[in-house]
Amino acid sequence: MADSAQAQELVYLVTGGCGFLGEHVVRMLLQREPRLRELRVFDLHLGPWLEELQTGPVQVTAIQGDVTQAHEVTAAVAGAHVVIHTAGLVDVFGRASSETIHEVNVQGTQNVIEACVQTGTQFLVYTSSMEVVGPNIKGHPFYRGNEDTPYEAAHRHPYPRSKALAEQLVLEANGRKVHGGLPLVTCALRPTGIYGEGHQIMRDIYYQGQRLGGRLFRAIPASVEHGRVYVGNVAWMHVLVARELQQQAALLGGQVYFCYDSSPYKSYEDFNMEILGPCGLRLVGARPLLPYWLLMFLALLNALLQWLLRPLLLYAPLLNPYTLAMANTTFTVSTNKAQRHFGYEPLFSWEDSRNRTIRWVRAMDGSAP
């Protein structure tokens, strides 16, 4: 909590600060970073909620900008002590082209790194993803692995490819001299599937269940584990690692950390039901109602329709060959690296995380589009 004895001297910049995760990082910094003097929130689309943050002791500066525009990034970074780079194009549904995904996620990250080097900003935290590791194109399971677990990371989809390239850039930049001669200190956090207040996919699935009369139909075997982590804990990990990067540069610099908490290991659908069940939805079927080959056929059909309809409209359903492979391949982490390196403990228990998310879902009841 804010300690009034500590001087407020630091300037932080959060890119993508108006996104799902970014907003939680911004709010967490304001609550839990006592040395903060100014918080810059950089995003392509600024949220109206930023207005209500202007009344506190920390100066909150909203910057509308694009990470693909190097000059905009450099102007935003100049004078910041720490950059938390969460901005990214999260698209596994074929909404954006692979070129655009690459430009935002890879070129955007390169721009952030160069801006740090040019302006003398020494600390950079990058929001990477579990997808940098897997699931890979061969569908190998990653069962409760950690940062050192051997795994063949091979990607074809533009999103994981872009995240992997960007993470590599960030880690390779660790130790580069920034303006003024000091070394750049970088690290990358790899969340698994994030859930919590503001999660768009959870919202979509909830509305879909409401439209289907309060039912969802099981598509994935219950035995396939999918890693999930609460957004508040992911945000807390960002705040903590950014602080400790300044204290323990030699240990943390150039490292990667999976984001974890006490959220249970379950299949993607069973996990969602932990939240959506108490909100009135029911998951029908102890086993998938459709055989896998039929689901894959439907996923391929969706991909074909997307391609055919592209000149007329954007058809981007949740089910496509990539998302099916994601949901149908075990990928879970079990690690304590963040605890060992920078004393991370989840701020929110599973019960708390679940209740907060349930409260958020219940609050949108009746507002289905």
Ligand SMILES: NC(=O)C1=CN([C@@H]2O[C@H](COP(=O)(O)OP(=O)(O)OC[C@H]3O[C@@H](n4cnc5c(N)ncnc54)[C@H](O)[C@@H]3O)[C@@H](O)[C@H]2O)C=CC1
């Ligand atoms: N949602 C998830 O389950 C996971 C997300 N991540 C990573 O976390 C980060 C945040 O993801 P979410 O909050 O879920 O996504 P989001 O889409 O809610 O937030 C991304 C933010 O970046 C901004 N942005 C996009 N393009 C930009 C550009 N060219 N210039 C400036 N800002 C731009 C968007 O306006 C948005 O506010 C991303 O880097 C993503 O790859 C990693 C693992 C899991």
Ligand SMILES: CC(C)CCC[C@@H](C)[C@H]1CC[C@H]2[C@@H]3[C@H](O)CC4=CC(=O)CC[C@]4(C)[C@H]3CC[C@]12C
């Ligand atoms: C209809 C299908 C049977 C079920 C579809 C579920 C999918 C939409 C989601 C299953 C796994 C999700 C991804 C996973 O949690 C990892 C991710 C990490 C990121 O960095 C970004 C988001 C995501 C790709 C996430 C997206 C939705 C799923 C594919």
